[in-house]
Amino acid sequence: METIQTDVAIIGAGGAGLRAAIAVGETDPKLRIALISKVYPMRSHTCAAEGGAAGVIKPDDSLENHFNDTVGGGDWLCDQDAVDYLVQEAPRELIQLEHWGCPWSREPNGSVAVRPFGGMIKQRTWFAADKSGFHILHTLFQTSLKFPSIQRFDEYYVTDLIVDDGRCQGLTAIEMRSGQMRQFQARAVIIAGGGAGRMFPFTTNGAIKTGDGMALAYRAGVALKDMEFVQYHPTGLPNTGTLLTEACRGEGGILLNKNGRRFLQDYGMGPETPVGKPQLKTMELGPRDRVSQAFWHEQKKGNMLPTQWGDCMLLDMRHLGEKAINERLPLVRDVTTSYLGVDPVTDPVPVRPVVHYMMGGIDTNIRAATPLAGLFAAGECACVSINGANRLGSNSLTEILVFGRRAGLSAAEYVRSGARPGNDAALAAKATAAQARIRARFEKTGGKESVAALRKEMMTTMERNAGIYRSGDGLSEACVKLGELRHRYAEVELTDKTNVYNTDLLQALELGSMLDCAEAVAASALARKESRGAHQRLDFVERDDKSFLRHSLAYYHPTDPPRVEYRDVVITKSQPGVRDYSGDHQ
Numbered sequence: 001m002e003t004i005q006t007d008v009a010i011i012g013a014g015g016a017g018l019r020a021a022i023a024v025g026e027t028d029p030k031l032r033i034a035l036i037s038k039v040y041p042m043r044s045h046t047c048a049a050e051g052g053a054a055g056v057i058k059p060d061d062s063l064e065n066h067f068n069d070t071v072g073g074g075d076w077l078c079d080q081d082a083v084d085y086l087v088q089e090a091p092r093e094l095i096q097l098e099h100w101g102c103p104w105s106r107e108p109n110g111s112v113a114v115r116p117f118g119g120m121i122k123q124r125t126w127f128a129a130d131k132s133g134f135h136i137l138h139t140l141f142q143t144s145l146k147f148p149s150i151q152r153f154d155e156y157y158v159t160d161l162i163v164d165d166g167r168c169q170g171l172t173a174i175e176m177r178s179g180q181m182r183q184f185q186a187r188a189v190i191i192a193g194g195g196a197g198r199m200f201p202f203t204t205n206g207a208i209k210t211g212d213g214m215a216l217a218y219r220a221g222v223a224l225k226d227m228e229f230v231q232y233h234p235t236g237l238p239n240t241g242t243l244l245t246e247a248c249r250g251e252g253g254i255l256l257n258k259n260g261r262r263f264l265q266d267y268g269m270g271p272e273t274p275v276g277k278p279q280l281k282t283m284e285l286g287p288r289d290r291v292s293q294a295f296w297h298e299q300k301k302g303n304m305l306p307t308q309w310g311d312c313m314l315l316d317m318r319h320l321g322e323k324a325i326n327e328r329l330p331l332v333r334d335v336t337t338s339y340l341g342v343d344p345v346t347d348p349v350p351v352r353p354v355v356h357y358m359m360g361g362i363d364t365n366i367r368a369a370t371p372l373a374g375l376f377a378a379g380e381c382a383c384v385s386i387n388g389a390n391r392l393g394s395n396s397l398t399e400i401l402v403f404g405r406r407a408g409l410s411a412a413e414y415v416r417s418g419a420r421p422g423n424d425a426a427l428a429a430k431a432t433a434a435q436a437r438i439r440a441r442f443e444k445t446g447g448k449e450s451v452a453a454l455r456k457e458m459m460t461t462m463e464r465n466a467g468i469y470r471s472g473d474g475l476s477e478a479c480v481k482l483g484e485l486r487h488r489y490a491e492v493e494l495t496d497k498t499n500v501y502n503t504d505l506l507q508a509l510e511l512g513s514m515l516d517c518a519e520a521v522a523a524s525a526l527a528r529k530e531s532r533g534a535h536q537r538l539d540f541v542e543r544d545d546k547s548f549l550r551h552s553l554a555y556y557h558p559t560d561p562p563r564v565e566y567r568d569v570v571i572t573k574s575q576p577g578v579r580d581y582s583g584d585h586q
């Protein structure tokens with residue numbers, strides 16, 4: 001097997017991976033960086049982000065406001081030292097992007113424009129029309145090209161971490177073009193593999209968001225933290241799940257039930273205020289967990305609009321006018337017109353909640369380090385945790401920048417502090433074992449299971465039992481079913497046994513990642529007997545700070561269900577309180 005020697009190997013070339021690579025490159029041009037991605041960098045999901053990135057910039061705002069919104073929005077499950085770091089670093093990172101060429105939208109006077117976003121009491125979301133992620137990713141990608149020390153391995157699929165001598169020392173990856181396995185020996189590894197929304201059937205997430213990065217760390221013994229917190233975004237297109245950004249509501253769009261009522265006023269997010277631009281009361285700018293939960297209740301009351309794609313609410317943007325929609329939400333108009341045949345300038349758009357984001361992920365500390373020496377993680381695959389039980393929209397793009405950079409700095413520091421050289425023979429043996437495991441899957445004959453069928457059963461189970469509202473019975477059923485699916489997974493037979501771009505093999509490996517992540521979600525959700533943020537239990541309706549103001553930590557077992565342990569949340573200055581969204585946005 002060909003071996004590639006590097007100093008820092010980075011899994012993922014989305015926003016977090018690219019930002020980490022740049023940070024390593026800037027720290028020490030002598031450090032060799034291998035940037036490995038299963039797709040071309042610009043196809044990473046960061047590209048799809050629409051609304052923007054939060055960072056305090058206007059004089060009437062403060063870091064304290066951003067901190068309080070984030071911690072309250074996360075239902076006090078955020079680690080407050082990490083949130084402090086995020087809000088302090090955010091403005092610097094966003095200005096840095098501007099200097100690297102990111103075309104942020106401007107105010108008429110030329111200063112950076114910001115827009116309101118859900119759960120943030122002040123306007124602080126920087127944006128580039130409604131293509132913010134595209135421009136951020138482009139800016140990072142083109143900046144990364146300045147560094148000769150960054151060597152890209154596009155369309156390489158990472159299958160395993162190599163752990164020896166108690167530390168992470170590399171990985172194995174399949175070069176998809178040839179089907180050949182490669183060993184990467186690295187002195188430090190950063191995982192920036194993105195989210196796992198594809199465990200669910202109806203999601204805004206691109207097809208590549210299959211939790212590979214999380215599963216890699218999990219199988220290597222690092223816990224997955226707070227996996228029970230899965231975010232639903234209230235406004236997805238009902239047929240495809242394509243996101244209609246929260247910026248639709250930030251710009252003044254309103255949500256109506258089938259009777260034309262702005263129903264959020266009935267769920268503690270009122271009172272209703274005159275339709276105007278931008279919203280002044282919370283209403284449509286409530287946090288995502290609360291807005292999605294309100295949808296569920298309205299559905300139970302029969303107040304939703306039945307459509308061929310299920311019950312919907314209406315997102316009405318007509319009053320914004322064609323000029324504003326074209327200027328501030330061009331992609332939204334394009335998407336609704338192309339995929340649904342509805343023009344937001346003339347008609348309200350049917351929408352329904354859709355799985356959007358994983359608050360949980362690889363257990364990291366404020367330095368983006370995992371408990372496994374030599375292994376770091378950042379971005380959506382990691383849980384540091386700044387999102388707690390519910391992420392506020394526009395904090396994730398900021399997180400990938402702030403903690404992507406932090407992971408790069410920490411990995412560079414770790415390498416420069418003199419990580420011992422590895423034992424080549426031991427590392428090669430581990431790589432060969434990984435290769436043999438993949439080959440066995442590849443060559444299997446007589447297997448009774450197909451990837452597509454297992455994937456469908458997994459998705460149905462997740463949607464039915466681990467959705468917006470959950471119950472002990474449903475979650476127990478999910479745990480049993482997912483355990484069974486993991487066993488049946490061993491019986492999967494590939495229909496394509498060729499080498500070149502074998503997507504059949506990749507989808508089988510991705511399914512393995514999703515099954516592991518799904519089991520961690522279900523087990524952690526069953527164990528958390530309370531309701532907090534995005535985790536709502538019909539059988540435990542109250543938040544229970546006494547027992548559960550703690551992070552869950554799910555530990556992998558190859559055949560049995562995960563073991564769930566807990567760790568206290570870091571609280572520095574904000575004691576748990578009541579989440580009140582009846583106040584003003586300013």
Ligand SMILES: Cc1cc2nc3c(=O)[nH]c(=O)nc-3n(C[C@H](O)[C@H](O)[C@H](O)COP(=O)(O)OP(=O)(O)OC[C@H]3O[C@@H](n4cnc5c(N)ncnc54)[C@H](O)[C@@H]3O)c2cc1C
Pocket residue numbers: 011012013014015016017036037038039040041044045046047048049050051052053054132133156157158159192193194195204205206208209212213243245356357378379380381393394395396397398400
């Ligand atoms: C439609 C949409 C809109 C959004 N809008 C916003 C917004 O406006 N504001 C906001 O703050 N957040 C938003 N989010 C969330 C935010 O965009 C993401 O959380 C964030 O971009 C994730 O970045 P990342 O770098 O962690 O991962 P990604 O950008 O998903 O990149 C993951 C990388 O990992 C690589 N990878 C994964 N597995 C493997 C493997 N096995 N081998 C090799 N490579 C691998 C992939 O190739 C990819 O390069 C949005 C999300 C979606 C889906």
